[in-house]
Amino acid sequence: MSPSSPDPGRPLPAPLANLRELGNPLEFLYLDHLQEREICAVLDRISNALAVDPDDVSDVLAFLREVLPFHLADEEEDLFPLLRKRCEAEDEIDKAIHRLLSDHSHAAEDTPDVITILERHAAGGCELEEGERMALKQYASHARRHLVLENAIILPIAKLRLNEEDLDRLRHGMLERRGLGRLWDSPHTG
Ligand SMILES: [Fe+2]
Numbered sequence: 001m002s003p004s005s006p007d008p009g010r011p012l013p014a015p016l017a018n019l020r021e022l023g024n025p026l027e028f029l030y031l032d033h034l035q036e037r038e039i040c041a042v043l044d045r046i047s048n049a050l051a052v053d054p055d056d057v058s059d060v061l062a063f064l065r066e067v068l069p070f071h072l073a074d075e076e077e078d079l080f081p082l083l084r085k086r087c088e089a090e091d092e093i094d095k096a097i098h099r100l101l102s103d104h105s106h107a108a109e110d111t112p113d114v115i116t117i118l119e120r121h122a123a124g125g126c127e128l129e130e131g132e133r134m135a136l137k138q139y140a141s142h143a144r145r146h147l148v149l150e151n152a153i154i155l156p157i158a159k160l161r162l163n164e165e166d167l168d169r170l171r172h173g174m175l176e177r178r179g180l181g182r183l184w185d186s187p188h189t190g
């Protein structure tokens with residue numbers, strides 16, 4: 001889980017406006033999704049390969065270990081609570097978030113198995129066993145389904161409903177989680 005979780009009730013450190021130059025945090029979530037989609041394609045390639053490419057394996061392992069945990073925490077600890085706070089009843093956001101959290105917990109159960117399979121093939125050169133192939137394909141397929149829901153529904157609703165301060169909170173949480181919260185302490189000269 002993430003090393004830091006901002007308290008939504010706590011006043012944000014100033015000057016937040018300066019950090020807006022870092023961009024819209026929703027765009028970072030879109031970029032994570034783009035990368036996740038590419039990783040799904042690599043998982044399929046590994047599943048189908050007669051000789052697994054070790055670079056493919058290391059790309060997926062890096063994503064699963066270093067990118068995905070932060071991304072899941074960004075959504076669970078910052079994005080989803082903000083959406084729950086801002087959305088209208090007509091958005092039916094609770095239902096969608098419930099589904100997404102269930103996907104996340106299934107992914108959390110499956111990710112260690114996928115990592116184990118990939119570690120077994122870290123040197124590359126061999127073909128996967130049938131069970132391993134199925135596990136990787138299923139993982140990629142679930143991840144793709146999840147991405148469709150987030151890209152088609154969650155992020156567009158977030159764009160519509162979250163205000164500037166909400167985006168500041170989201171940006172703040174994402175930076176702190178990555179150990180970049182100290183940016184707030186630096187004098188800004190721009
Ligand atoms: Fe996501």
Ligand SMILES: [Fe+2]
Pocket residue numbers: 072075100104146150
């Ligand atoms: Fe997600």
